[in-house]
Amino acid sequence: MKARGGYFYRVLDVDLSTSRIRSSPVSDEFALKYVGGRGWGARFTWDNLRPGISAFHPDNLLTIAPGPLNGLYVPGSGKTSFSCISPATGLYADSNMGGSFGTELRQAGWDALRIRGRAHELSYIWIEDESVEIRSAAHLRGAGATTTETEIKKDLGEDVRVAAIGPAGENGVVFATVNTDWGRNAGRTGMGAVLGSKNLKAIAIRGTKDLPVCDVDRLTSVAERAYSYLNSHTLMGIWHRQGLMSVIDYANTVGFLPTYNFRDAHFDDAEKINGDIMEGEYKIGNSACFACPMCCGNVCLVKSGRWAGYACEGPEYETAAMFGSNLGITDFSFIVAANQKCDELGIDTISSSNLIGVLIEAIEKGMIGPNEAGLDVSWGDEEGIMKLLEMIADRSGVGDILAQGSKGMLSKWPQLSRITLQVKGLEQSAYDSRVSLCMALAYGTCDVGAHHNRAWPISKELEMGKDWGVEEKVDLVLYHQSIRPLFDMLGVCRLPWIELAIDENLYAEMYSAVTGIEHTLQDLLDRSKAIYDLTRSISARLGVRRKDDYAPPRTFEDPIETGPFAGRKADMATYETLLETYYQRRGWDLETGIPKRETLIKDGLEDVAEQLYRELGSLAGVG
Amino acid sequence: MKRIKVIPERCSGCRICELACALAHFKVNNAKKAAIRVFSIYPSPIIRTPIVCRQCDEPACMEACPTGAIRVGEDLVELDQAQCIMCLKCVEECPYDALFVHPEVDHPLKCDLCGGSPACVAACPTGALELVDGKTGPQPLLVKGKVEYENMKELSPGADGPGTPVRYVDGGKVIEG
Numbered sequence: 001m002k003a004r005g006g007y008f009y010r011v012l013d014v015d016l017s018t019s020r021i022r023s024s025p026v027s028d029e030f031a032l033k034y035v036g037g038r039g040w041g042a043r044f045t046w047d048n049l050r051p052g053i054s055a056f057h058p059d060n061l062l063t064i065a066p067g068p069l070n071g072l073y074v075p076g077s078g079k080t081s082f083s084c085i086s087p088a089t090g091l092y093a094d095s096n097m098g099g100s101f102g103t104e105l106r107q108a109g110w111d112a113l114r115i116r117g118r119a120h121e122l123s124y125i126w127i128e129d130e131s132v133e134i135r136s137a138a139h140l141r142g143a144g145a146t147t148t149e150t151e152i153k154k155d156l157g158e159d160v161r162v163a164a165i166g167p168a169g170e171n172g173v174v175f176a177t178v179n180t181d182w183g184r185n186a187g188r189t190g191m192g193a194v195l196g197s198k199n200l201k202a203i204a205i206r207g208t209k210d211l212p213v214c215d216v217d218r219l220t221s222v223a224e225r226a227y228s229y230l231n232s233h234t235l236m237g238i239w240h241r242q243g244l245m246s247v248i249d250y251a252n253t254v255g256f257l258p259t260y261n262f263r264d265a266h267f268d269d270a271e272k273i274n275g276d277i278m279e280g281e282y283k284i285g286n287s288a289c290f291a292c293p294m295c296c297g298n299v300c301l302v303k304s305g306r307w308a309g310y311a312c313e314g315p316e317y318e319t320a321a322m323f324g325s326n327l328g329i330t331d332f333s334f335i336v337a338a339n340q341k342c343d344e345l346g347i348d349t350i351s352s353s354n355l356i357g358v359l360i361e362a363i364e365k366g367m368i369g370p371n372e373a374g375l376d377v378s379w380g381d382e383e384g385i386m387k388l389l390e391m392i393a394d395r396s397g398v399g400d401i402l403a404q405g406s407k408g409m410l411s412k413w414p415q416l417s418r419i420t421l422q423v424k425g426l427e428q429s430a431y432d433s434r435v436s437l438c439m440a441l442a443y444g445t446c447d448v449g450a451h452h453n454r455a456w457p458i459s460k461e462l463e464m465g466k467d468w469g470v471e472e473k474v475d476l477v478l479y480h481q482s483i484r485p486l487f488d489m490l491g492v493c494r495l496p497w498i499e500l501a502i503d504e505n506l507y508a509e510m511y512s513a514v515t516g517i518e519h520t521l522q523d524l525l526d527r528s529k530a531i532y533d534l535t536r537s538i539s540a541r542l543g544v545r546r547k548d549d550y551a552p553p554r555t556f557e558d559p560i561e562t563g564p565f566a567g568r569k570a571d572m573a574t575y576e577t578l579l580e581t582y583y584q585r586r587g588w589d590l591e592t593g594i595p596k597r598e599t600l601i602k603d604g605l606e607d608v609a610e611q612l613y614r615e616l617g618s619l620a621g622v623g
Numbered sequence: 624m625k626r627i628k629v630i631p632e633r634c635s636g637c638r639i640c641e642l643a644c645a646l647a648h649f650k651v652n653n654a655k656k657a658a659i660r661v662f663s664i665y666p667s668p669i670i671r672t673p674i675v676c677r678q679c680d681e682p683a684c685m686e687a688c689p690t691g692a693i694r695v696g697e698d699l700v701e702l703d704q705a706q707c708i709m710c711l712k713c714v715e716e717c718p719y720d721a722l723f724v725h726p727e728v729d730h731p732l733k734c735d736l737c738g739g740s741p742a743c744v745a746a747c748p749t750g751a752l753e754l755v756d757g758k759t760g761p762q763p764l765l766v767k768g769k770v771e772y773e774n775m776k777e778l779s780p781g782a783d784g785p786g787t788p789v790r791y792v793d794g795g796k797v798i799e800g
Contacts, residue, residue: 072652073642100638107655146666158662158768181636182665208726210651220646227639231748240749283795285671286749287663288637290654293748295635299669301778301791309780309789311669337783 017117041083067491076493078290107207166346183313266563328379632794
């Protein structure tokens with residue numbers, strides 16, 4: 001059955017090596033099967049996979065796909081996915097960006113933008129509906145990401161949307177970001193470095209088109225229900241005041257706040273960096289992504305002291321925890337300054353602060369010699385940390401080692417593997433998983449590395465899961481890993497669901513109204529599960545096996561030092577049981593962790609099964 | 624005269640007002656077909672605000688219109704689409720850049736207050752828009768492509784700050800939720 005909305009059925013292809021620009025058709029069958037966003041990105045990445053195409057190879061295809069609900073009158077419809085092979089992990093990755101950038105791409109009449117090749121000089125892509133050109137960005141070399149946005153808007157108008165990289169992206173920092181709307185980033189897995197490797201400084205868009213919707217009345221009526229549910233929610237007040245920053249106190253109280261490179265999970269000075277401090281002394285406004293009533297972005301300004309004048313959209317919880325407690329910082333002013341510095345340099349706040357924490361602990365414990373680091377930096381050292389951010393971006397001194405991410409750093413200093421919180425080469429987010437085996441499993445099995453994007457089961461497990469058996473724990477992780485990536489396929493934000501518990505069935509109803517084809521939530525969850533098997537198949541072709549699915553060593557080896565869970569660490573034997581149950585439920589091979597042929601066939605991915613097993617057949621010991 | 628009062632201190636930049644306007648007038652999902660436009664400006668000044676027709680007492684757009692398509696009505700400044708010849712003189716002459724154009728629409732996009740109950744005001748989740756009778760007080764304006772607003776503050780940077788003064792709208796404690 002043909003959809004009557006949701007798609008333009010065309011993708012914009014830009015080859016920067018040849019300057020060839022064309023519109024490529026997309027079939028109705030493809031559109032519905034892969035839904036959009038991350039789903040499309042994963043399939044395009046699979047189709048493009050060939051031996052030798054690593055992250056910085058010109059043929060690494062970068063897909064920017066907003067998804068069929070993006071840009072519509074739907075809560076939080078400003079999300080878009082960047083997908084490609086990641087320089088941090090060497091595997092499939094996608095990274096999600098908020099703001100209005102993806103919406104502008106849709107309004108220009110494109111379901112997705114695919115970029116390959118490498119421009120002969122630093123360039124930017126300028127899209128105005130059907131008119132597309134590649135322009136020189138030579139004058140922007142070395143410019144900050146937010147400065148680049150401002151400069152391009154001066155040329156093209158305040159109403160264009162710009163996604164840009166900073167110096168870190170130009171210099172190949174493997175956790176470089178792509179920034180839009182001042183402080184919304186495709187933050188994780190190094191998308192900015194992939195743009196940089198293509199000599200692409202920015203993408204600027206102005207679009208004017210109606211978005212295709214089959215039944216506008218039905219969509220509007222379901223959306224009204226969703227908006228009024230959110231707007232009348234009892235937690236909306238605190239949410240508008242603090243957004244994700246209220247998590248600092250919660251994390252510290254229940255005991256998962258990253259502290260001193262995840263050695264501890266409780267910070268005595270948490271009240272100096274929490275939501276109340278942010279709200280009372282720094283906040284000057286709220287900032288929202290497109291069509292979102294929740295406006296989780298707190299715009300903060302440092303009003304006094306040495307860092308006065310620094311302002312950013314944020315910090316949100318991850319940044320405040322990782323640059324705060326995790327580095328022993330007790331001054332919120334510095335966290336705002338570091339956040340803005342990261343946005344401008346174009347580096348991920350999570351990976352950078354995580355790696356700086358490893359470096360500080362390594363120096364403190366003498367695990368690397370004083371001369372090897374080339375500088376002395378310690379917990380709470382504001383100047384040292386600020387200096388390191390700049391050294392990472394311009395790849396000088398020890399910054400060059402950190403700029404290569406966990407993988408690069410550990411190949412130089414393998415002795416640090418014990419204290420480095422990473423999975424598959426991606427640094428862990430700001431939730432200590434020693435109190436939650438579900439969270440440990442979530443990190444271990446997340447397809448892009450130790451990220452909380454695919455599953456964030458920690459609060460539910462802590463609140464309700466005390467007596468859960470293995471199957472209940474695994475089922476929670478699996479449900480998260482289907483529903484959360486589904487939001488990334490549709491092009492909407494997951495926070496209305498995870499934070500304010502909106503009925504997820506509404507999204508199936510909205511997708512039905514948009515496409516004119518009835519979909520249940522289960523139909524969509526099945527598509528999302530299939531995409532998880534697909535991204536796993538990509539990673540399997542690139543060498544990922546069961547050994548790569550473990551939470552970081554510290555999770556199992558070092559007990560939490562203080563706080564309500566002092567003495568707690570995760571039990572490896574139980575983790576193994578969870579992992580095996582997880583594989584069984586997914587239909588992945590117990591020994592290798594590779595999706596079974598019949599699993600992929602059930603997903604409707606017969607051709608993927610065929611190709612995967614043809615390639616694996618040539619490898620000994622894999623079946 | 625009824626007017627939409629804009630309160631930038633409360634605006635999150637979400638653009639739901641644009642969506643609501645386009646849905647109410649054209650029944651389409653297209654934020655670009657709105658008669659209200661949100662500008663989110665960073666880092667200088669720091670301001671998020673909608674720009675919308677002020678329903679002037681002595682409208683420059685009306686003066687500029689060669690066909691008499693724009694009139695001061697009982698409760699608002701009206702645009703008669705049938706008389707509009709799309710010369711865009713009104714758009715050029717509006718001192719506040721509060722009239723907009725769209726390539727698929729054969730008249731300028733001008734706020735008509737939705738007949739008295741504006742969709743944007745109803746849809747705004749943070750109370751940044753209000754329908755008032757008479758005076759609005761200081762309003763954000765778009766002048767030659769730049770957003771101006773008299774209620775902005777200015778801060779001098781600290782020793783290790785970014786070097787230039789910061790102008791900003793202070794709305795940190797306005798949204799009640």
